[in-house]
Amino acid sequence: MGNMTALHRWSIAAIVAIGLCILILNLAVGALKPAADIAWLDIAGEGGAALLSLMWTVFIFNSRPAGWVTRLLSGGLAFIFFSYWQDVLDEFIQLPAHVHWDHWVESGSMPLGMILLTLGIYHWHREQQAINRQLLKRERIFREHRSFDALTPLSDARYLREQLALELQHTQQPVSLIMIDLHCFDHSRRLLGSADGDRLLRELSELLVLNLRQKDLLCRYAGDRFAVVLPATERLIAENLGRELKQAADHFAFKTRRGETHRVTVHTGLAVSHHDSADSLIERANRCLLQSRSGQPQVA
Amino acid sequence: MNGYLADQAFIPAHHQPAVLIDLIHDQGIDLNRLLRHTGLFQEQILSGEARLSPHGWLQLIHNARRLLPDPELSFRYGQRLFPGHYGAISALLGNAGNLHDALQVFTGFSKLVFPLLGARLTVTDRHLCLHWLDSCGNGSEHRFVVEAAMAGLASVTRWLSGERLPWAFQFRHARPSYPEQYQVHLGDTLYFDGQLDAMILPRHYLESPWPGASTIAWRAAKQQCQPQLDPLAGGDSFRLYLYRQLLQNVASPPSLQQLANPLQCSPATLKRRLRDQGCHYQQLLDQARLHQAIHWLQFHGYSTEQVARQLNFTDSTNFRRSFKRWSGLTPAACQRALAATMGSLYPA
Numbered sequence: 274m275g276n277m278t279a280l281h282r283w284s285i286a287a288i289v290a291i292g293l294c295i296l297i298l299n300l301a302v303g304a305l306k307p308a309a310d311i312a313w314l315d316i317a318g319e320g321g322a323a324l325l326s327l328m329w330t331v332f333i334f335n336s337r338p339a340g341w342v343t344r345l346l347s348g349g350l351a352f353i354f355f356s357y358w359q360d361v362l363d364e365f366i367q368l369p370a371h372v373h374w375d376h377w378v379e380s381g382s383m384p385l386g387m388i389l390l391t392l393g394i395y396h397w398h399r400e401q402q403a404i405n406r407q408l409l410k411r412e413r414i415f416r417e418h419r420s421f422d423a424l425t426p427l428s429d430a431r432y433l434r435e436q437l438a439l440e441l442q443h444t445q446q447p448v449s450l451i452m453i454d455l456h457c458f459d460h461s462r463r464l465l466g467s468a469d470g471d472r473l474l475r476e477l478s479e480l481l482v483l484n485l486r487q488k489d490l491l492c493r494y495a496g497d498r499f500a501v502v503l504p505a506t507e508r509l510i511a512e513n514l515g516r517e518l519k520q521a522a523d524h525f526a527f528k529t530r531r532g533e534t535h536r537v538t539v540h541t542g543l544a545v546s547h548h549d550s551a552d553s554l555i556e557r558a559n560r561c562l563l564q565s566r567s568g569q570p571q572v573a
Numbered sequence: 574m575n576g577y578l579a580d581q582a583f584i585p586a587h588h589q590p591a592v593l594i595d596l597i598h599d600q601g602i603d604l605n606r607l608l609r610h611t612g613l614f615q616e617q618i619l620s621g622e623a624r625l626s627p628h629g630w631l632q633l634i635h636n637a638r639r640l641l642p643d644p645e646l647s648f649r650y651g652q653r654l655f656p657g658h659y660g661a662i663s664a665l666l667g668n669a670g671n672l673h674d675a676l677q678v679f680t681g682f683s684k685l686v687f688p689l690l691g692a693r694l695t696v697t698d699r700h701l702c703l704h705w706l707d708s709c710g711n712g713s714e715h716r717f718v719v720e721a722a723m724a725g726l727a728s729v730t731r732w733l734s735g736e737r738l739p740w741a742f743q744f745r746h747a748r749p750s751y752p753e754q755y756q757v758h759l760g761d762t763l764y765f766d767g768q769l770d771a772m773i774l775p776r777h778y779l780e781s782p783w784p785g786a787s788t789i790a791w792r793a794a795k796q797q798c799q800p801q802l803d804p805l806a807g808g809d810s811f812r813l814y815l816y817r818q819l820l821q822n823v824a825s826p827p828s829l830q831q832l833a834n835p836l837q838c839s840p841a842t843l844k845r846r847l848r849d850q851g852c853h854y855q856q857l858l859d860q861a862r863l864h865q866a867i868h869w870l871q872f873h874g875y876s877t878e879q880v881a882r883q884l885n886f887t888d889s890t891n892f893r894r895s896f897k898r899w900s901g902l903t904p905a906a907c908q909r910a911l912a913a914t915m916g917s918l919y920p921a
Contacts, residue, residue, distance in 0.1 A: 424645075430753040454757070459652070463732055467653055468599065495645060496757035563761065 281334040281347070288330065288351045292358055295378060299359075303368035316364045323357035326350050342400055345393030352386030424471055425478040425493050433492040433500050437551035440504045448546040449503040449511035452558040453481070453518060454566075456538040458497035469529050476527060477537065484521045485514075498562075500555070508545045515541045540566045575836055576806030576814035577684055579627045579709035579850050584688055586613055586623035588659040590630050593637055593650050594618070602640050609636055627688055627709040627810075634714045644751035647717045648758040651724030654687070656733075661797035662686050666729065668791040672738075673779045675730055676703055682798055682808040683708065687725070689718045691813040693820075693864075697872045700915075701779050704864065705770040708810035710851020716746050719770045724758050726772065734783045740774055743767040743914065764914050768867050768900055768907065805835070812850040812857070819861040824885045826861070829854045863899040870904070871911040877904040 278285070330350040337343045359378040368375055428436075440448045455461065455477070462470035474497060481499060482491050490502040501518070503511050522539040529535055542562025544554050577583060584590065590613075597607050604615055611632045617623040625633070637646065656667040662678065662685040669675035679692040680703075691706040703726070711718050723742060730738050741762040742755070748765040749755070755763050806814035819826045832854075833843040847853055862884055869875040869883065881892035896904045 430751065459728055459731055462652070467596075471599070494757065495751075495753040496648070498753075498757045559756065559761075 278331075278335050280339045281343075284344075284347060285331075285334065288327075288354070291351075291355060295355065295359055296362060299362045299366045299368065299375070302372055303366040306365060306367050310367075311364060316361060319357055319360040319364065323354055323361055326354040326357060330354065342393055342396045345389050345396060347393075349386045349388070349390030349393055352382040352389060354386075356380070356383040356386065425475050427478050427491055427493045427499075429492060430494050430500075433490075433494065433502065434551045434555070436490055436492075437502055437554060440502060441546055441549065441551060441554070443505070444548075446505040447507060448554070449506040449508065449514075450544050450546075450554050450558045451501040451503065451511065451515045451518065452494065452498060452542040452555075452562040453501065453522070453539050454496075454498040454562060456540060456566075461535065461537070465529055465535060469535075473527050473535070473537070477522065477525065480521055480525055481518055484518055489514075500558070506545075508543075511543055511545060515543050576803055576809050576811035577627070577688065577709075578811050578846075582624040582626040582629065583684075584625045584627070584630060585621070585659070586618045586625045587621050589654060589657065589687065590625050590633055591618060592653045592657065593633060596646070596650055596653065597637050597641060600641055606640060607633070607636050611636070630689065631709075631711060631714045631718075634717055638714075638717060644749070644754050645758075647720035648724040648754055651721035651726075652728045652758070654721065654725040655729035659685065661794045661801075664790060665794035665798055667733070668786045668788075668794060669733060669783065670786040670788060670791060671780050671783055672701075672730060672734065672774075674786075674791065675733060676701075676779075679703065679726065682802070683813075684803070684808040684810070685798060685801060687722055688810070690722050691809055695868055695872055696776060696779065699776055700872055701774050701776050702868075702872060703772045704868075705772075706813060706816065708813050710812070712851065716749075719744070719746075720754075723770075723772060727759055733785070734778075734781075738774060738778055740772045741914075743769055743771045743773065745770050767910075767914070768863065768902075810850070811846065812852060815847070816857050816861055819858050820865060823861055823865045824883060826858055859899045863896070866896065866899075866904070867907070867911070870908050871915060877908065880904065 327350075330347050333343065333346050333350065337346075356379055359375055359382075363375065363379070437448070437450065458470075461473065465473065474493075478491065478493065478499065481501070485491060485501065486503075488504050490504075492500045492502070494500045501514075503514060506514070519539055519541055522537060525537055527535045527537060540562055542558045542560070542565055544557035544561060546554050549557070594604065594607060598604060608614065611625065611629045613623055613625065613629070613633075656663045662682055665682070666675060666678045666686065669678065676692070676694050678686050680694050683691040689708055689711055691708050693704045693706060695702045695704065705719055705722055707715060727738070727740055739762070740760055741764070742759050743764045744767055746765065752763075802808050803814075809817060815832055818832060829840045829843060833840045836843065838846075844854065847857070866880050866884065869880050870877075875883070877892070878889055881889045884892065886892035886895070893904055896902070896907070900907060902910070
């Protein structure tokens with residue numbers, strides 16, 4: 274039994290206690306029937322029904338948190354169980370003719386249980402509808418926030434701008450942004466073919482992720498350009514990380530479909546925030562990238 | 574008919590349209606949904622028999638954008654387009670000996686290389702400008718088509734020349750919400766909200782020889798391509814043919830009647846045919862006059878008064894009013910914007 278059952282300790286105890294009470298009352302008032310009078314077929318049928326209704330109650334307890342709907346469902350099933358339980362006891366114990374409460378237990382608790390169960394199922398249905406609505410909303414929010422790129426398992430430039438804007442709100446700590454692009458990817462893609470070209474970008478993105486810290490974010494900016502957001506990172510550390518990413522990419526031996534090795538080189542551009550907006554930081558990192566591409570010394 | 578029409582099915586579906594189909598298919602998207610309302614079927618494309626009209630191709634683009642709403646799609650499509658495997662026209666483009674040869678393919682053979690857009694090349698002492706023109710009424714897909722064409726030309730000229738050509742890009746549309754795609758796929762010299770969809774380059778790139786081209790193959794391919802063109806309209810669409818008629822005589826433009834005469838149809842028929850191509854006479858005329866005015870202002874350094882005289886306006890007030898109607902700007906404001914563009918493009 275899972276944790277759910279623990280939530281319903283008292284309810285289970287109550288059902289067991291009431292079941293025992295019914296047994297004790299029967300034994301106290303009535304007398305055991307002789308073995309010859311016992312109809313075993315009835316006992317098998319009624320006992321089986323009692324056992325099954327008890328099992329359903331346990332299943333309900335096991336799968337549901339406490340609450341109004343759970344109480345209705347388990348209460349209904351419990352009354353059905355009591356009805357069958359009295360029925361089973363009737364087969365063993367002969368009650369005196371003046372005793373009527375056994376009929377009340379047997380015939381009264383069945384319709385009561387059925388009504389409670391029906392109410393429970395109805396509210397369960399309503400509850401499920403509410404949950405569906407809730408899930409849908411969460412999913413939509415989720416999708417709105419994480420805009421996945423079509424090609425790589427990364428987020429796109431819009432998500433980059435959103436996240437960068439969030440990080441830049443913490444003005445006391447600098448945010449670094451590294452832009453990375455491949456050397457002559459246009460040429461590579463024509464040599465490799467589109468399928469391998471796309472796969473190269475996907476595999477490179479995985480390689481870059483492996484070289485990042487837990488708090489960093491890698492996005493695909495566009496085409497063969499990637500962006501790395503380094504929250505709360507000083508220039509010195511960011512330069513180091515940029516170098517590590519470059520080294521990792523330089524050692525990447527991409528394999529084409531024909532099994533040939535295609536080596537890549539990357540350029541990086543770094544910008545560290547001082548009173549920047551997301552757009553101006555991106556622009557500075559891009560400018561730095563272009564400078565490093567044209568072989569000039571890097572200035573951010 | 575002179576020049577191809579928007580609903581004329583002549584584009585082999587396994588040529589340029591198939592590049593988009595492949596691209597969408599690579600993303601694991603159901604092809605039946607992509608081909609919806611295009612009149613195409615998968616088997617038909619594979620047999621090489623299917624022909625698509627420009628409108629069918631635009632429908633395909635529309636479906637692709639809906640199924641894969643990724644701003645990068647047009648650029649990736651463009652980069653896969655050229656030189657392509659489209660028979661003689663691909664051989665012609667692939668064997669271009671220099672940029673001028675390559676651009677001729679787009680200005681003179683648009684029916685074969687990229688029927689959705691025509692192109693006009695202007696060369697001055699300092700610049701060359703390739704102006705892209707709507708061939709068939711691209712409507713809401715025009716931006717996608719322009720993005721694809723520009724990404725395609727930038728990519729193929731880079732591939733064939735072996736160097737990154739420093740193109741400057743001018744767009745009629747506003748700066749999009751995804752500027753990064755333009756920046757990475759095209760370059761950093763971008764001007765939005767302009768009057769033309771154009772690509773500009775310093776003139777000296779035009780004649781500098783490209784490696785790997787074969788003159789014989791180029792000539793043979795040209796021989797093969799010529800018969801596929803129209804005797805009157807050449808590689809242009811019907812709409813573009815008429816536009817060029819107006820452009821060539823922009824000072825005293827032919828009337829609707831005069832345009833109809835060589836086509837041996839009545840002005841009413843011509844009017845109806847133009848409507849089918851998503852335009853009308855006055856619109857084409859205004860476009861031709863605006864484009865010519867912009868060219869004179871931007872690349873030839875004419876003054877507003879000179880442009881007014883060249884276009885046969887009796888007084889400059891009249892010209893200013895007309896120009897405002899065509900472009901939404903006064904000639905002076907437009908000239909200032911153009912001067913700023915050209916100045917920052919190639920600082921003296």
